[in-house]
Amino acid sequence: MQLLSGNEALALGAYHSGVQVATAYPGTPSTEILENLARFKDIYAEWSTNEKVAMEVAMGAAYTGARAMASMKHVGLNVASDPFMAASYTGIIGGLVVVCADDPQIHSSQNEQDNRHYARMAKIPMLEPTDSQDAYDLMGYAFDISEEFDTPVMLRTTTRTSHSKSVVDVKRKRVVKNPQPTFHFNQQKYIMLPVNALPRHALMEKRLLKLREYTETFPLNQITWGKRDLGIVTGGVAYQYAREVFPEASFLKLGMSYPLPEKMIKAFADQVDKLIVVEELDPFLQENIQAMGIEVTGKEFIPLVGELNTRIVTESSKVAGLLPDSETGKVLPPASGLPRRPPLLCPGCPHTGIYFVLNSIGQRSKLAASKNNGPQEPKLIVTGDIGCYTLGAYPPLSVLDTTACMGAGIGQALGMERAGVKSKVVAVIGDSTFMHSGITGLVDAVYNDGHITILVLDNRTTAMTGHQEHPGTGISAQGRETCAVDIESLARGIGVRDVKVVDAFDLKALRAGVRDSLERPEVSVIIVRGSCAMLIRKRANPRKVDIEKCSQCNYCLGLGCPAIQSVDGQVFIEPTLCAGDICTICEQLCPQKAISA
């Protein structure tokens, strides 16, 4: 027995199922799946440039008879949706499992889309674990189903199943079905010209009919009989909440949530007085069951927004009359008036300096302060992107105007400029995000003669998700030295004439660089280079504030550095937090020269 997170169980399950090629782009809450798989040296694991490439690499591997897996967060599947749909048409040879981890409650994402709809759109089977044991077990079924039905299989988790640890009985040992992958010529299967694609669609519909039969006897679609007055259909982590809230009800737990076992659901519904669905996000199970002509409720009282928990399921069920009101325990509200503690850029973060410069050039503190005084036009518009640097949106830096999805900032900047705004427009994007989907935006800006500045914040890692390698670092997911893609040469190769590389910890150079780029009537790229502070172990000479010299102007607090604190109006630097010599940004900006080692 082992205590494993859902992601660890998925990785181990895939390994034991003989996965040979595993691909991913990091994204919360899916990242640890590939991190755990990469430790096994007898498989091939890669961080792919983005999820689309990850899907394509896995697809190619599956065509050769190897077992392959691509894992990603929910919005990653948007990026990968093109090859994902194609894989459903071509089918596979070796098992192909697509793990997608949804993020109800938006713990660390830009939305909480319900990816179960993708399985229905792609007409492929979908499995959903309720805990880590299920995750481990379902992974075994996923590869078998994939090969038996010639289809990719989607394994969908959520933050709560991916990031919860529970006890797993690790029952299997690694078996590789096809140790020598081979590709066999088969144009009708692999070339999706119209002449081939239409017959493949017909095969997909036949496949779906077969899967509808299969799911009726799928071992992880399980009925647990309790009292017959209430029957609950559920899956994913919602099953755990419902079991706890309704210890006496009858349950139909769906380990396969697409296609649904219609006969099984009908038989279950016939034997209970009232049928409800408990599920997170959209009424996916509910509407599919209603389409079978079965009377069922769920989203009439279970929220559509956010993740569930036992409190929410309890309170919602009371409103629906499923639980007596008397069960109300006294619930305290959270203590009032407490200061918030949002995530911050770390001490020594290479993003702090450039953000301070953008804040001052764009006078952005004023903007945030007067946001209730009607429409404000930023002097300097800053389109943002996805990563740690999105945290620069918070005060005191307040530097971002937009954040939509991976790579969006460059296109948005060009759009604003072309629409004719009078302000200068700057796009900020991290190095890993630039590789992921910033390059095509840059090509567009160059091709269409944009007059925007693009800041590539190059901290040499994928920081937000926990420091994964990427094409710019030249180290593979399995720690091999490979070929590093050089951002300067890439930008020049695309046709950017003005490419600057600036030290992220040199305030003067940053200010001069930005001012210069803003004046240029062309696409300008500034690579702001400095290692992520969390990757630097050496911390020497924390800075100190000389109280004699300090005029208490609080200018340094504008950096938002967690090490710079203030007690009773006097600023001090917490020595256990300060990054010291690698940073010195506060020292550089102090007007009184009161900060030194």
Added chain:
Amino acid sequence: MSNGNKMEKIDLLVTGVGGQGVVLASDIIGETSLAAGFDVKKTDTLGMAQRGGSVLSHVRLAPKVWSPLIKDGSVDLLLAFEKLEAARWSHYLRPGGIAIVNNYEQPPLSVSLGQEKYPTNDEIAAALKRQTDQVYLVDGTGQAKELGNVRVLNIFMLGCFSVFAPLEVETWKESIARRLPENIREINLTAFEKGRKEIESVRIGKS
């Protein structure tokens, strides 16, 4: 459950600030509970909350656990590495639950910027005392510094918690040793012992 008696099931919240070692501590609690034959579930806030934000781990041990998340108002024990975070999650405590709070303040940025006020000790105590009188204030950060490494705070707090947990001391030590590299094992085992002693002394002081 009377003061300090071992429990048969524990719904535990571990909280602190990113970087204090909350997740490792709750991992070790989970693994120790499993080794002692409990069903265990635990879940953390990861992702964006790691960057100096508020961190929260739910750990549940019992003969059978369903939900990984604990219902608010039913936490048996709140283990807080920082005072403000203790107050923030105080409403999760059940009436008469236990709170072990590290007597340490890490002001959030909004406090340093003068936009918000850090709660006073009385305000923090009042938030906890809405549910319980069993509040143990321990000097974890001070004792960790005395040991020469502030990072052993999490294992010190683990020691404090262990006094209330239905698990053998040896089982704790084995899982601590399993999870920590050799060069810091000894100092952490010392921190664990110090945490146990701290609770014993505070408890005697109480009665």
